[in-house]
Amino acid sequence: MGIVTKLDLPCVAMTGIMKVVMVGIVLLLGACGGAKSTTGSTGKVGAIEAMGITPPDSPWEEMSVADKEFYMIGKVNPIMKELFTAHDAEEFSEFDCVDCHGEEMREIDFKMPAPSMYVVPPEGTPGHRGMMSTFPETVKFMKETITPAMGKLLGVENFTCAGCHPTGAKTKG
Numbered sequence: 477m478g479i480v481t482k483l484d485l486p487c488v489a490m491t492g493i494m495k496v497v498m499v500g501i502v503l504l505l506g507a508c509g510g511a512k513s514t515t516g517s518t519g520k521v522g523a524i525e526a527m528g529i530t531p532p533d534s535p536w537e538e539m540s541v542a543d544k545e546f547y548m549i550g551k552v553n554p555i556m557k558e559l560f561t562a563h564d565a566e567e568f569s570e571f572d573c574v575d576c577h578g579e580e581m582r583e584i585d586f587k588m589p590a591p592s593m594y595v596v597p598p599e600g601t602p603g604h605r606g607m608m609s610t611f612p613e614t615v616k617f618m619k620e621t622i623t624p625a626m627g628k629l630l631g632v633e634n635f636t637c638a639g640c641h642p643t644g645a646k647t648k649g
């Protein structure tokens with residue numbers, strides 16, 4: 477409930493949204509009548525440069541689901557898209573919410589980790605060693621870039637793979 481996608485988001489809905497989110501939406505939509513771009517008219521400014529890999533204004537856990545969604549749309553998604561496409565432009569040219577939240581994202585109200593995501597096996601298991609040999613480059617990128625960036629964007633300490641991937645371990649009933 478109350479979940480909208482960026483395509484459903486009308487320009488009028490921008491009134492009152494945090495400035496940082498406005499910048500993100502302006503970046504996403506390019507041109508949106510009436511919205512003032514703070515980035516000027518001199519070419520494109522990347523999301524990371526415009527907003528920084530920084531935490532939200534208020535603690536993530538205290539934000540409403542609607543505010544979390546705006547933060548995702550305006551900041552997390554564009555910054556993550558920039559990181560993923562810098563790693564592999566072709567593979568992630570269509571990067572969007574669905575890459576983290578899974579095809580079932582609306583049905584499960586964007587709960588994370590999405591059950592359809594790749595399962596990261598617990599460390600020390602044969603499965604984990606298998607992952608390391610099958611996806612060495614991806615795991616390095618996940619460990620060194622994506623996991624710390626997500627932690628910073630949420631302002632959450634000790635963010636782990638399990639924040640986005642099921643781990644195979646039974647964490648919830």
Ligand code: HEC
Pocket residue numbers: 480481482541544545548549552553556572573574575576577585586587588626630639640
């Ligand atoms: C890079 C991965 C990533 C991308 C891309 C992403 N999200 Fe998220 N999103 C997360 C994570 C991780 C959480 C959960 C954070 C937490 O509370 O631990 C989350 C949480 C949310 C929540 C809050 C769910 C709740 O009930 O607490 C909403 C809503 C949401 N995302 C919507 C979106 C939308 C819409 C998009 C696309 C515009 C998007 N997300 C893109 C990783 C992502």
Ligand code: HEC
Pocket residue numbers: 574575576594596607611614615618619622623626636637638639640641
């Ligand atoms: C912020 C969310 C997020 C975090 C944290 C994260 N990942 Fe990922 N991971 C993704 C996304 C998004 C993909 C790409 C999924 C796709 O192809 O659509 C991915 C892909 C992968 C893949 C490739 C799977 C495949 O089938 O191609 C592996 C392996 C992986 N992650 C391992 C890890 C490990 C290990 C960690 C912790 C060190 C980790 N990830 C942390 C979001 C995350």
